[in-house]
Amino acid sequence: MVGGAMIVLDTHIWIWWVHDEERLTAEQLQAIHDHESEGLGISAISCWEIAKLVEKKRLVLPVEVEQWFDLALSYPGIQLIPITPEVAIRSTRFPAEFSQDPADQLIAATAMAHNCPLVTSDGKLRSYSLLSTIH
Secondary structure (H helix, E strand, O other): OOOOOOEEEOHHHHHHHHHOHHHOOHHHHHHHHHHOOOOEEEEHHHHHHHHHHHHOOOOOOOOOHHHHHHHHOOOOOEEEEOOOHHHHHHOOOOOOOOOOOHHHHHHHHHHHHOOOOEEOOOHHHHOOOOOOEEO
């Protein structure tokens, strides 16, 4: 189980941190720097989501996707979090108005299952009252 001092990064936050730090808010950047020693959680679904974005040419990386993961997963504090049965089940129990994107549901469920705030700029995720977010 991941410790409570960790934060979870939404997929776009992870990409921005690696490539375009200026897109992060001051609060997001501060939270990332503050938690590098305790842990920056990445849901395993974020790896799939990035690979799909590259496949569909909606994301262009400066290196091959395999090399990108080697680099991005070695950043200080990064911890890859598996999709456990608890996370899978929790991801199916959001209300109808919650994001219908399965990746968003799994990322939010990961943060909630591990009792961690989620760093995100996604308005749908930020508006869900039971999910602690940093934005």
